[in-house]
Amino acid sequence: MNKVRRKLGLLGLTFALLLASTYMAFFYAPIPPMGVKVADSLAGESIGQQIQVVGFVYGIQNATTVPSSFWLADNIDYLRWQDHRSGLLGADWWSVRPIHVVLGSGGDQVALTEGVNVSVSGHFSRTEANGTVNMNVPRDSQHIQTNVDITRIGVFSAPLSQKIFYFHMPSAWVAYVAFGVTLVGSAMFLWKRSEVHDRIAGYSAELGVVFATIAIITGPIWAKEEWGVYWRWDDTKLVATFILWIVFFGYLVLRATVQDEGKMRRISAIYGMLAFVTVPLSFLASRVMQSFHPTVIGSTGGGLSADAGFTVIVAIAAFTCLYLSLLWLRYSQGEMEKELESIKKEIGGED
């Protein structure tokens, strides 16, 4: 009875936290203010050179009035964005959108001249967005300064997309935790030869794959809005996470296909421990290698506001409770499986 109560308690807590985190993601988490940062490399361009300004819009203003798409989906200079990513992400990572602003009207490039303020308005939006780029080129410099400023900006087509983060990130986090439990379970099995540890490792890997699947599907939905593409094979974080998913899916296939139970347990324990290598690989990919993927937990703090941070914490707690509930449910079912096996053995392997 106590066991049932505990189970119901955990399920209730999970449900309440999921409701709370969803509510907070929609209504509590703030939408950061909009701004523009121009590519740092402009400081290195020479006067007289034909240039293109590549700016970055971050944040969303006036979430309630967001009818149109902001960036040029067909004309984004991803290469430049990649080049200057490090200067942009960190403090203002969210809703980072590249915009491709061509100086001059009608999309023409212009030659920069000393001492001229160049103003550009409009046409850096796919639809209705308006903006002004004021570019100051000082007389006494051979280099253009980076004080490009957009004074008025249109609004976004998908203001809610940034909130996918509150589902995407906790899913990925729980997947890492689940695979960590698989690592510990596998190690414990090899040490103590206890069947329970092997089962926990296996069940946790199942859940890890489920949560990693959620992260891998919700990520591209968000990416399509932010980057204009669903997937980038040249992005280390994305590829590393995909490898992680395949490796642990392989772990599940291994467990399902090896007939000899003892052999299956031994092999999958070793595999489970080796497979865990992909977790730090995925976690650190955007930190140590070049990636478009934002880094939330990092030395720079990720730029989350207090309210957003609190929402993330609640979402992580909700997903962790969900993971624990499902693990418990799966474990209970495993108990029945064990009982079935023992009865089968008793009556001579008959089904």
Place this chain on the structure above:
Amino acid sequence: MAGAFEPLYWAIVIVFVCIIAYVGYIAVKQSKMKQALERLKKLK
């Protein structure tokens, strides 16, 4: 994009579909096992 189903809602649908699919997988397995267990208990 105006009027289209918000990507956020798609993401939430994906979350629920994945979780429900897993719970369904457990439930189906459990019910099959229950049946087998009852059958075996009778045999025993």
